Amino acid sequence: MENLTIANKHILIVGTSNYSSKLSEIDSSIRTSVICRASEMPFLHRAQNHESIIVIKDDASTEQWIEYAKNLHRMDPIHQISSFEELDQDKASAIAEALNLKFHHSDTVRWVNDKFEMRNRLIECNFENTPARLVNSIEHIKDFAKNHSYPLILKPSKGKSSTGISIINSEKEIESAFLLSDSATAPRLDHSTLMIEPLLEGREFSLEILSENGEHFIVGIVEKHVDPVSKVEIGHVFPAELPDNIENEIKKYTVDFLNILNIHYGITHTDIIYTNEGPKIIETHLRPPSDKLPELIYDSIGVDCIQYVIEQEAGLLIKEKIVKQINSTNKSSKSSAIWYSYVNFDGILESIQNKDEIKEMEGVAEFSQLISDGIHVSRLSSSYSRIAFVRTIHSHADQALLIAQKAIQNLLMFLSVRGTSY
Structure with a gap:
């Protein structure tokens, strides 16, 4: 990619x-x-700063997206297509191809945003052989379980925010798992066919990578750090403390993986798990990481991932x-961590009464309440179930994590619940 100096790009x-x-x-x-x-309009930032805003009904076809983009292109030529989130990246790719503009290839977008298609691509390239199957019934899951050992993991093939994930440890759990995963909903999430695969077990990591010209x-x-039941992420530490040989193995494996998906530019957020057989891929994303990870990285080593994304775009x-x-960074100079609060029941969050005290704790860089007072809270079922977080900085990773966990433990959260008859 060359520096683009088009006037009024x-x-x-x-x-x-x-x-x-x-x-x-x-x-x-x-x-x-x-x-x-x-449905995305409420999330549009600084709408008044844009030249044009085209709003399309949620169930519009890809062809309709392309036609609207072509009409805009005829009136005001478009020089580039950008997308900073995974929702509708398939439309971005289709528009770019129709206008002969640069973006991730449609195959790459499909492999990234459809976990079943990703598994097939990795098997096809002899990179990884984790078996997976699309399922739409309890019987399909039972059939898959006959040939694969428990535990299994059931999830939407195009899921996000850890929504609709169920761990199945035995046949008696299949029906409840299917009902839970099949009925799961979350904001800005399209419904997709469920997929089943063996549960990969080990330490979990994510790699934050910027790419240019391959x-x-x-x-x-x-x-x-992931809740073992819901698989919702409840904490992160940066940088991960790993032996050099394992760190290098994970890095090489992830780079090879990105090459197999033909990812040539932009930022990627790739989740992997280090099993007793070595690293295995969970998923990747063609977008910046969430969960305040850019802030953790900046606090630790001074690299502003988002700034690089914007400069590249x-x-x-x-x-x-x-x-x-x-x-030039000294990765051992600082460590940063984040930890989330959540509950294991349904109720109403009445208030958090010691927020100022938490913010003033030594080592705390940020405290934020994610769910407003008076709003319903539920047991941990997706990233949207988390109530608040604490982000910390320390010279040692274990201490950064400990401070965050202690701060969350010290939160004075007042909740109300309905009585239940038994």
Whole structure:
């Protein structure tokens, strides 16, 4: 990718994102338009700053998205397609191909956003042989279980935010797992066919990588802490503390994986698990990481992942700058962590009464309440079930994590629940 210096460059952003407004900070001549589904409109950031906003009904066909984009292109030529979130990235790819503009290939988007298609791609390339099957009935799951050992994991093939995940440890759990996963809903999540596969077990990590012209620059490895029942992420630590040989093995494996999916540019957030057979892929994403991971990385090593994403989308080359910064960082200088609060019952969050006390604790960089007072809370079933978080900084990873966990334990959360008759 070459530096693009088109005067009044016009970028069409597919979907909504807070990041889109940052493009003009890189180059004030950049103009942006947005095309998004109607349900995304409440999430559109600084709508008044965009040249055009095209709103399409949620069930519109890909062909309709393309036609609306073509009409805009005829009136105001589009120079680039951008998308900062996974919802409707398939539309972004289709529009880019129709207008002969750069974006991730439609195959890459399909492999990334459909976990079943990703598994098939990895098997096809003899990279990884984790078996998986699409299922739409209890009998389909039982049939898969006959040939594979428990535990199994059932989840939406195009899921997000750990929604609809069920762990199956025996045949007697299949029916309840199917009902839970099949009925799961979450904001900004399209329904998709369920898939079943063996549960991979081990330490979990995510790799944050920036790519340019097919080269991959690893910013770092995050260690993930996941609830064993719901598989919802409840904490992270950066950088992950690993022996050099395992760290190098994970890095090489992930880079090879990105190459197999033909990912050539942009940021990726790849989840892997280190099993007793070595690293295995869980999933990847063509978007910046969530859960405050960019902040954890910046606090620890000073690398601003989001800034690099914006610069790249603005048309700037990032290789020289990112390589220099990564090579100059001392990854052991600081560690950062985040931990989330949640409950194991349904109720109403009345209040959190010691927020100021938590914010003033030594080592705490940020406290945030995610669910407002008076709102229903539920047992941990997705990332949206989490109530609050604490983000911390310390010279040692274990202490950063401990401070975050203790702060969450010290939260004075007042909740009300309905009585239940037995």
